[in-house]
Amino acid sequence: MSVVSVVGARPQFIKAFAVSRVLRTDHEEVLVHTGQHYDEELSDVFFNELGIPEPDYNLGVGSDTHGQQTATMLEGIEEILEAEEPDVVxxxxxxxxxxxxxxxxxxxDPLVAHVEAGLRSYNREMPEEINRVLTDHASDLLFPPxxxxxxTLEQEGITEGIHIVGDVMYDTILWAQEVAEGESNMLNQVDVQEEEFVLSTVHRAANTDDPERLETIIDALSNAPLPVVLPIHPRTENRLREYGMWEKATAELEVIDPVGYLDFVRLLDGSERVATDSGGVQKEAFYLDTPCVTMRDETEWIETVESGWNVLVGADQDQIEKELRMNRYLEEKPAPYGDGNAASEIVDTLAKRIVEKPMSEQ
Ligand code: UD1
Ligand code: UDP
Structure with a gap:
């Protein structure tokens, strides 16, 4: 089976890592990096430390408006698919x-397969919500976690090609937790005591592109009962500088450059609590038994909230501060996102489907 995998942004490198290492044992993979993320800290660091093979193509699209960026990628990916003629994208x-x-x-021609299918925030203001809905409805094989x-997919009328496989990020973190504990000395670098700091990330457009919302978040984090470590996404740094809030943020919080995956996992595992608007970080906090405060009005990862390990606080200063102070005694944790074998299940399902494909479609 030949597969073209398309990645471009930080979380996709981490997800593709899990699948790629299984896929490449018996099948051919052509890796396409769109270049959506290009800074060393948002891209190369993951390829290097996770040993992800060098992309076969890098489209180098860089940052732009949604339309321009997507259009440039579309043109580049089409050319690659025509040249490579893969069985699966x-x-x-x-x-x-x-x-x-x-x-x-x-x-x-190829079969289109979507990993992390069926997630919804039901907030159509989010660019990601449009991307998810359209991708699910264009896919032949859907891998909900x-x-x-x-x-959700069934409710939207998608009845074929759905395979519940679990979350590929769970596969990755099961491997990474122990490796990070052995290899990362990140806790020394940020000069905090284990279990005595809050780890925070903020990059969601709704939070960064609204000065009032961003200021509320910075103020709330500044009042946290423990030191806050904030590996800063370039989007957020740009906005803080533009809005004249950079000095305040760096004075009140331990703002650091974005870190590699193993260092981030070490921070996440060692923190008392997480305050984030990231999708991936909400899940990773759940996997590592770190209570999470999500600075959004809704989440796609509803099971983390239903189980009590995650709480939605929007950009409400009182709510953020209250939840960062609240004692949480959490013991029971369900396992809604599989058993850490999502990658193998994805590869097996794809291979089976390719073998079963009628000759006329091959
Ligand atoms: C993108 C994804 C988001 C995902 C996030 C992961 C979309 C619409 N958004 O958001 O779903 O959660 O990646 O981190 O696809 N920039 C740099 N260096 C880089 C990349 C970006 O400085 O290497 C800056 C640029 O100013 C750019 C801004 O960050 O304009 C936003 O980058 P972009 O890739 O458009 O969106 P993200 O906010 O990173
Ligand atoms: N991450 C990282 N270094 C950082 C911040 C995040 O390695 O400084 C990892 C994190 O472990 C998770 C992924 O990046 O696996 C999440 O990416 P992000 O929050 O940018 O995107 P989202 O998941 O919200 O799409």
Whole structure:
């Protein structure tokens, strides 16, 4: 089986890592990096430390408006698919790179497969929500991480090609937790005591592109009962500087450059609590038994909230501060996102489907 995998942004490198290492044992993979993320700290660091093979193609699209960025990717991916003629195009998550891959692939021959299918925030203001819905509806094979995500697809009329496989990020973190504990000395570098700091990330457009919302978040984090370590996404740094809030943020919080995956996992595992608007970080906190405060009004990862390990606080200063102070005694934790074998299940399902494909479609 030949597979073209499309990635472009930080979380997609981490997801593709899990699948790629299984896929490459018996099958051919051509890796396409759209170049949506290009800074060393947002891209190369993951390839180097996770040993992800060098991309076969890098489209180098860089940053732009949604339309321009997606269009440039679409054009590049189409050319690659025409040259490579893969059996499958594998897409991850909900970024503009995902959408471009879906549109390019669905108009050509290969099977289109979407990892992290069926997730919804039901907030159409989010660019990612549009990307997810369109990608799911353009896909032949859908890999939801949970029962609830599979139900969502069915409710939207998608009845074929759904395979609940669990979450590929769970596969990755099961491997990374121990490695990070042995290899990362990140806790020394940030000069905090284990279990005595809050780890925070902020990059969601709704939070960064609204000065009032961003200021509320910075103020709330500044009042946290423990030191706050904030590895800063370039988008957020740019906005803080633009709004004249950079000095305040760096004076009140321990703002550091984005870190590699193993260092981030070490921070996450060693923190008392996490305050984030990231999708991936909510799940990773759940996997590592770190209570999470999510600075959004809704989440796609509903099971983390239903189980009490995650709480939605929007950008409400009182709520953020209250939840960062609240004692949490959490013991019971369900396992809604599989058993850490999502990657193998994805590869097996794809291979089986390719073998079963009628000759006329091959
Ligand atoms: C993108 C995804 C988002 C995902 C996030 C992961 C979309 C619509 N958004 O958001 O779903 O959660 O990646 O981190 O696909 N920039 C740099 N260096 C880089 C990349 C970006 O400085 O290497 C800056 C640029 O100013 C750019 C801004 O960050 O304009 C936003 O980058 P972009 O890739 O458009 O979106 P993200 O906010 O990173
Ligand atoms: N991450 C990282 N270094 C950082 C911040 C995050 O390695 O400084 C990892 C984190 O472990 C998770 C992924 O990046 O696996 C999440 O990416 P992000 O929050 O940018 O995107 P989202 O998941 O919200 O799409």
């Amino acid at each position: 594998l897409l991850y998550g909900d970024t503009n790179s995902t959408l471009a891959g879906a549109i390019a692939a669905t108009k050509i 949970s029962e609830s995500a599979a139900n």
